[in-house]
Amino acid sequence: MPARTRKKADESGGVAVGDRDPALLRRIHEVMVLTRAVEDRMVAMYKGGDLLGSLYTGHWHEAISVGAASTLRPDDYLAPIHRDLGAHLWRGMEPWQVMASFMGKATSPTGGRDGTLHYGRLDLGVYNLPSHIPANFPVATGMAFASKYREQDRVCLAFCGDGSTSRADFHESLTMASVLKLPNVFVIENNQFAYSTPLRMQSNSETFAIKAVAYGIPGVTVDGTDALAVHDAVAEGVARARAGEGPSIVEGVTMRMHGHAEHDSADYVPKDMYDEWSKKDPVELFENVLIEAGVIDAAAAKKVREDAKQFAIAARRKALADPMPEPSGIEDGVYAD
Numbered sequence: 001m002p003a004r005t006r007k008k009a010d011e012s013g014g015v016a017v018g019d020r021d022p023a024l025l026r027r028i029h030e031v032m033v034l035t036r037a038v039e040d041r042m043v044a045m046y047k048g049g050d051l052l053g054s055l056y057t058g059h060w061h062e063a064i065s066v067g068a069a070s071t072l073r074p075d076d077y078l079a080p081i082h083r084d085l086g087a088h089l090w091r092g093m094e095p096w097q098v099m100a101s102f103m104g105k106a107t108s109p110t111g112g113r114d115g116t117l118h119y120g121r122l123d124l125g126v127y128n129l130p131s132h133i134p135a136n137f138p139v140a141t142g143m144a145f146a147s148k149y150r151e152q153d154r155v156c157l158a159f160c161g162d163g164s165t166s167r168a169d170f171h172e173s174l175t176m177a178s179v180l181k182l183p184n185v186f187v188i189e190n191n192q193f194a195y196s197t198p199l200r201m202q203s204n205s206e207t208f209a210i211k212a213v214a215y216g217i218p219g220v221t222v223d224g225t226d227a228l229a230v231h232d233a234v235a236e237g238v239a240r241a242r243a244g245e246g247p248s249i250v251e252g253v254t255m256r257m258h259g260h261a262e263h264d265s266a267d268y269v270p271k272d273m274y275d276e277w278s279k280k281d282p283v284e285l286f287e288n289v290l291i292e293a294g295v296i297d298a299a300a301a302k303k304v305r306e307d308a309k310q311f312a313i314a315a316r317r318k319a320l321a322d323p324m325p326e327p328s329g330i331e332d333g334v335y336a337d
């Protein structure tokens with residue numbers, strides 16, 4: 001089955017809103033705006049010394065993380081990576097919990113055992129991000145296997161970066177998911193760099209979606225700054241997975257607009273790349289699409305931004321005030337009862 005590159009559907013450069021549910025569109029927009037506001041706040045917190053360790057952000061990944069996660073049912077599984085705050089927030093993770101995680105606070109999802117971003121919420125069907133990448137892929141394959149084995153119709157959506165496709169666990173997971181027709185959708189977030197390694201030193205494939213051909217599954221490349229393009233492509237993969245037809249790959253093309261982490265000045269990125277990609281802010285683009293389609297107006301858009309900013313400020317205040325873990329609990333969760 002050939003890999004495809006999806007064409008744009010309207011002249012404004014984005015996929016058309018059409019007759020989609022306005023409530024869903026507004027929710028996608030709100031979560032994208034919130035994601036940006038929380039990450040901007042956390043960059044300021046990192047610079048101000050509030051956070052313990054490294055900070056990894058997903059600027060310009062919001063359309064991928066939220067666009068993809070918004071296709072799932074609440075009982076589906078999600079295996080995100082370090083660029084996917086938007087997917088966590090879509091599923092119900094609280095911004096203060098994310099901040100508390102980067103602070104090692106007792107109230108973080110890991111109870112303060114992490115200090116950066118290896119958090120998840122199993123109660124929300126969101127698997128903890130492992131350190132090795134893409135170690136979430138074999139786990140996502142296992143979650144999909146469990147769903148199939150139990151004769152459920154739950155889908156597992158997993159994300160990885162372009163660099164992660166060079167790892168053996170990517171190949172192993174795709175092979176197993178394909179052969180066993182597991183209900184997976186694998187989203188590749190092509191953000192042009194894997195730390196300092198540019199695309200062309202990572203792969204000779206014309207696209208990352210084309211790798212799907214080797215596994216005998218569908219693969220599609222979409223504009224990763226267009227939330228609706230991502231949503232549509234992932235929704236197609238989710239429907240296919242739920243119907244028992246097996247996995248697929250969706251590649252979203254975007255740019256990593258910050259360093260690999262905030263300690264990385266990313267001097268290896270040519271300035272003209274930033275200049276070009278800065279014109280494609282996914283949050284702004286989606287806001288414009290919704291305004292042009294009459295789903296929201298400029299005043300509503302401004303209020304969404306202001307509310308998100310205030311929410312992020314309140315989240316910081318709560319996370320700062322939360323307690324550190326008690327040393328007496330150091331063995332909690334380590335040994336089986």
Ligand SMILES: Cc1ncc(C[n+]2csc(CCOP(=O)(O)OP(=O)(O)O)c2C)c(N)n1
Pocket residue numbers: 083131132133134160161162163164165189191193194195256260
């Ligand atoms: C197996 C492994 N090697 C190296 C690292 C360190 N590391 C973390 S993210 C990253 C870059 C990954 O690039 P990519 O998959 O393209 O994702 P991106 O960070 O660009 O979103 C590296 C080298 C790791 N976590 N795991």
